[in-house]
Amino acid sequence: MFKKSYIDISGAKKKQAKFENEVTFSCPKCLTRITATEKMQNNDFCPKCSYYYVTSAWDRIHDVCDENSFEEWNAHIKSLNPLNFPNYEKKMIKAREETGLTEAIVTGRGSIGGYDVVLGAMDSRFMMGSMGSAVGEKISRAMEKAIQYSLPCIMFSSSGGARMQEGMLSLMQMAKTSASVGRLREAGLLYISILTHPTTGGVTASFASLADVIIAESGALVGFTGPRVIEQTTGHVLPPGFQRSEYLLKHGMVDLVQPRAEMRSLLIRLLNIHQGENYGEK
Amino acid sequence: MARNKFEFEEPYLLLESKLEDLKKLSEQLNTDFSEEINHIEKRLDQMMEERYKRLTPWEQVLLARDLDRPMTRDYIRLLCSDFIELHGDRVYGDDLAMVGGIGMMGGRAVTIIGHQKGRNTKENISHNFGMPRPEGYRKAYRLLKQAEKFGRPVLTFINTPGADPGIGAEERGQAWAISEMLCGLSSLRVPIISVVTGEGGSGGALALAVADRIVMLSNTVFSVISPESCASILMRDVKRADEMAGHLKMNAQALYEMRIVDEVIEEPARQYLLDSPDFVEKLKNTINNYLDELGSLEISKLLEQRYSRFRQIGQFLE
Numbered sequence: 001m002f003k004k005s006y007i008d009i010s011g012a013k014k015k016q017a018k019f020e021n022e023v024t025f026s027c028p029k030c031l032t033r034i035t036a037t038e039k040m041q042n043n044d045f046c047p048k049c050s051y052y053y054v055t056s057a058w059d060r061i062h063d064v065c066d067e068n069s070f071e072e073w074n075a076h077i078k079s080l081n082p083l084n085f086p087n088y089e090k091k092m093i094k095a096r097e098e099t100g101l102t103e104a105i106v107t108g109r110g111s112i113g114g115y116d117v118v119l120g121a122m123d124s125r126f127m128m129g130s131m132g133s134a135v136g137e138k139i140s141r142a143m144e145k146a147i148q149y150s151l152p153c154i155m156f157s158s159s160g161g162a163r164m165q166e167g168m169l170s171l172m173q174m175a176k177t178s179a180s181v182g183r184l185r186e187a188g189l190l191y192i193s194i195l196t197h198p199t200t201g202g203v204t205a206s207f208a209s210l211a212d213v214i215i216a217e218s219g220a221l222v223g224f225t226g227p228r229v230i231e232q233t234t235g236h237v238l239p240p241g242f243q244r245s246e247y248l249l250k251h252g253m254v255d256l257v258q259p260r261a262e263m264r265s266l267l268i269r270l271l272n273i274h275q276g277e278n279y280g281e282k
Numbered sequence: 283m284a285r286n287k288f289e290f291e292e293p294y295l296l297l298e299s300k301l302e303d304l305k306k307l308s309e310q311l312n313t314d315f316s317e318e319i320n321h322i323e324k325r326l327d328q329m330m331e332e333r334y335k336r337l338t339p340w341e342q343v344l345l346a347r348d349l350d351r352p353m354t355r356d357y358i359r360l361l362c363s364d365f366i367e368l369h370g371d372r373v374y375g376d377d378l379a380m381v382g383g384i385g386m387m388g389g390r391a392v393t394i395i396g397h398q399k400g401r402n403t404k405e406n407i408s409h410n411f412g413m414p415r416p417e418g419y420r421k422a423y424r425l426l427k428q429a430e431k432f433g434r435p436v437l438t439f440i441n442t443p444g445a446d447p448g449i450g451a452e453e454r455g456q457a458w459a460i461s462e463m464l465c466g467l468s469s470l471r472v473p474i475i476s477v478v479t480g481e482g483g484s485g486g487a488l489a490l491a492v493a494d495r496i497v498m499l500s501n502t503v504f505s506v507i508s509p510e511s512c513a514s515i516l517m518r519d520v521k522r523a524d525e526m527a528g529h530l531k532m533n534a535q536a537l538y539e540m541r542i543v544d545e546v547i548e549e550p551a552r553q554y555l556l557d558s559p560d561f562v563e564k565l566k567n568t569i570n571n572y573l574d575e576l577g578s579l580e581i582s583k584l585l586e587q588r589y590s591r592f593r594q595i596g597q598f599l600e
Binding site: 132162167169171181204224238239 | 445447448449451452453454455456457458460461462464465468469484485488491492504505506507511512515516529530531532537540542588589592593595596597598599600
């Protein structure tokens with residue numbers, strides 16, 4: 001009895017020490033406290049309740065790009081409310097205030113391991129990363145720039161799909177961005193898509209699944225129809241791990257599953273191999 | 283052909299049945315009311331037609347979903363002197379929610395692909411309510427590539443609640459199958475014409491709509507999301523779907539005004555569409571004129587126009 005409580009105290013002290021030396025996070029859902037290392041090891045999911053610590057577009061860009069190499073394009077492009085959809089402006093203003101972003105994607109040019117690339121990163125905090133006219137426009141412009149400069153294109157997706165508040169204008173962004181991927185293909189340029197948590201609907205069913213190499217971030221939920229809707233409409237119980245990255249890999253939908261912390265090194269290797277004759281020079 | 287009745291038609295239909303009663307009574311009484319009855323009947327027809335011109339967006343959704351509308355196979359029978367349906371995606375199976383094949387249309391060889399719903403429960407189960415699975419889109423993709431090889435123009439007919447939302451469809455890559463259709467159509471080296479003949483449900487419908495010309499029939503819809511789902515997500519109340527149908531601007535006329543579609547073909551009121559000679563002629567002429575026009579373009583020009591058609595869609599602030 002005495003011994004046990006002694007061990008407990010020492011364990012708590014050790015834990016205390018662990019938290020003192022590292023940045024810690026508290027899960028907003030279940031309040032479990034974890035260190036930055038644990039969070040990384042668990043791919044940004046809470047080990048206890050599977051809450052996902054959302055990653056911002058800028059975090060992703062800083063994670064993979066060489067320091068100070070990223071130059072943003074078309075930051076000024078903003079959505080309008082073309083259908084006069086109720087509450088749309090209010091939601092957009094809120095999203096802008098909360099994220100500091102103008103839209104649900106950041107696009108631009110940067111370098112990764114010395115290789116110049118065109119890069120886009122979606123941000124699920126901005127209206128669930130939904131794709132409306134502005135997001136579609138930024139993606140198509142980025143891809144057209146990649147063609148103009150003959151650069152590889154890399155897209156990080158994280159989205160609930162098309163933005164319903166813009167109606168058919170949003171749905172048509174699927175056609176628009178897919179057509180732009182068609183041009184990338186014709187130009188023979190490398191296009192890498194990284195599916196991050198969560199990516200569903202019209203983004204999965206357009207530019208995000210059309211890449212030469214498709215990488216899913218470990219643990220990410222990726223699919224066409226969201227799991228809740230599948231359960232509601234079909235009444236089926238979903239199998240464990242359904243629509244998660246590892247499941248997609250097993251079903252042949254992605255080339256690789258990669259933890260976030262190792263994404264940059266994988267991208268460098270892929271870019272390196274695609275330099276062809278210049279392989280290994282950089 | 284018998285047709286479904288809609289709620290908004292009820293008062294008119296009631297009047298119609300009263301007139302029938304009146305006819306019977308006049309026979310029993312040996313009194314001739316035919317002049318009066320004729321007069322009311324004419325007036326009733328007029329009223330119905332006027333009512334059809336004032337359909338609310340939600341009423342248009344209901345009409346678009348009507349299972350008594352002509353389906354892809356009916357249009358094929360109407361347009362083609364000969365048609366051979368082709369089956370299977372060569373990978374997994376043959377999806378009956380998507381029909382496709384090759385045929386002769388007025389001296390022109392064409393490839394036709396379209397969604398197919400059933401007319402009753404049994405048919406609907408075999409056609410999966412017109413909701414294609416990945417194998418349906420992959421069959422369509424195969425037929426597109428075949429059309430390109432032989433230089434045949436492509437016609438697509440759109441009428442689906444959406445792509446199948448089931449576990450199997452996810453496992454076999456529904457999103458991947460749809461995106462390849464979008465990309466494949468955008469660069470296909472033959473003319474493509476799409477006709478929305480009923481319900482244009484989201485990505486599952488768009489997968490057949492990346493075309494040089496998009497035509498909608500007047501009582502059809504095309505939407506990013508069903509008004510029911512939209513109401514349930516945004517309002518947490520599925521009963522407000524009728525309201526959402528208006529906000530989503532999903533009916534043919536609204537989409538024509540937004541320049542998402544090129545043409546709206548007026549439907550006759552209260553009639554099986556293919557029984558109306560005017561409608562049939564208009565549909566045939568529209569398709570043939572577009573095929574003539576697009577067929578005379580150089581392929582590079584055609585592809586350039588198709589790219590910019592979709593490239594310019596979107597409204598944003600710069």
